[in-house]
Amino acid sequence: MDRERLAQLLALGGPRKWRKREILFAAGTPMGSFFKITRGVVAVSRTLEDGRRQIVAIRVPGDCVGYLEEGGLYAFEGEALTDVEACGFDRRKFDAFAAAHPDLAAATAEALATALKQTGQAMLVLGQLRSTERVAHFLAEIDTLYRVRRVSSQPLSLHMTRGDIADYLGLTIETVSRTIGKLKRRGIIQVAGTDEIVVLDRDRLLDMGKTRCDSKDAGSAF
Amino acid sequence: MDRERLAQLLALGGPRKWRKREILFAAGTPMGSFFKITRGVVAVSRTLEDGRRQIVAIRVPGDCVGYLEEGGLYAFEGEALTDVEACGFDRRKFDAFAAAHPDLAAATAEALATALKQTGQAMLVLGQLRSTERVAHFLAEIDTLYRVRRVSSQPLSLHMTRGDIADYLGLTIETVSRTIGKLKRRGIIQVAGTDEIVVLDRDRLLDMGKTRCDSKDAGSAF
DNA sequence: CGGGAACTTGATCTCGGTCAATATTGGTGG
DNA sequence: CCACCAATATTGACCGAGATCAAGTTCCCG
Incomplete structure (x- = not known):
């Protein structure tokens, strides 16, 4: 992705910080932005009413979190395992931007495909x-x-x-x-x-x- | 997606058939095409050397399978649970086509995001x-x-x-x-x-x- | 029909869960 | 810098859900 576009893209995002054990986004909460982690580690999880919790992924700098939605609500929860810095992107603006930039859409698909392979592997671990x-x-x-x-x-x-x-x-x-x-x-x-x-x-x-x-x-x- | 593009796209794909219990694609095999199922049910899975197998998803008409690759090889196995008909798309041609058609890339990302939500759910089931x-x-x-x-x-x-x-x-x-x-x-x-x-x-x-x-x-x- | 695969059912065993004390530890304030 | 303490981790004893092993039984496909 070229420099100029990257600059435009970054302009969409605001840098934010969280402290250890703070919640970046809660499942079932209206989705605003998703986040590209620049520092720290976050756990993506889902919890049952009775409290049983499953961590679905561990995310580190370079990864995005909070991208998955379910009817306009976050599908999972993201919790800071360390102090975290991340760049927040408004999902709507991002989608619009991606629609105009095919390479970005391709990169998104690529990232999702990688995540999907990882979860497949994780299912093998949990199941077998x-x-x-x-x-x-x-x-x-x-x-x-x-x-x-x-x-x-x-x-x-x-x-x-x-x-x-x-x-x-x-x-x-x-x-x-x-x-x-x-x-x-x-x-x-x-x-x-x-x-x-x-x-x-x-x-x-x-x-x-x-x-x-x-x-x-x-x-x-x- | 408009009619004309759809026609072009379909021209990339060849219809194929498998019988119950046949393998559509084997994990670790060089990837050629992925498949959009038009009839039947397929199980996507991964198996350990010692034979333990984890089915990662059940796919039905409308879904795509065999899209995930790992260094040019299929990342999972696809097995026909019933007689199956599907349309095969050459992955390289598809990617090229998608690069030129932003809406298609977006649809791909959308489908992957949906699959990812499902696998997250599945991890909750297996783990908790x-x-x-x-x-x-x-x-x-x-x-x-x-x-x-x-x-x-x-x-x-x-x-x-x-x-x-x-x-x-x-x-x-x-x-x-x-x-x-x-x-x-x-x-x-x-x-x-x-x-x-x-x-x-x-x-x-x-x-x-x-x-x-x-x-x-x-x-x-x- | 006949036979082999798939399913059910029972007896037993085992891994990991649960419950219950300790023991560390690392964060905090003095 | 140290002492304290609440949170976290370790360890042990016991239990039980689900795995394993082993017959039967049913089903379905040729």
């Missing part, structure tokens, strides 16, 4: 893997994600509580804790404090997580 | 619902899907074996069978033969399936 496999897969996934997208590296900060991890993997806090303990005892990872992790044996972690996760792709292109 | 809730949700989902998209109605044909349902819900054949039995005994559904189902108490089914499933939307717009 046992708890140890899920946790191993999660750690490998976060490790590459954060490294590739420069969120953090070697002493890897998860930025997620055990509860968040549990809600992402469809397990309980206790099971996540026990499993991390087991991986630590087996010398596959090292844990400092409560969310600093060092991956000691990446190969074994990948094997345990079954589904080799592809490292290469970047965030949504627009 | 108990077996009875999952089966109830599944039956309600299929009921509305097939009715809205005119696959079949009242004596509802699932077109899926217990094994398929299990692979979709992350359960085992036995659990699916037992759960369907329980719903039958409770008078919520009626079962004829092995895949003909009549929903007797739709409200109760929806309640059990927790996550009220939205009926309205149609297939991918192109």
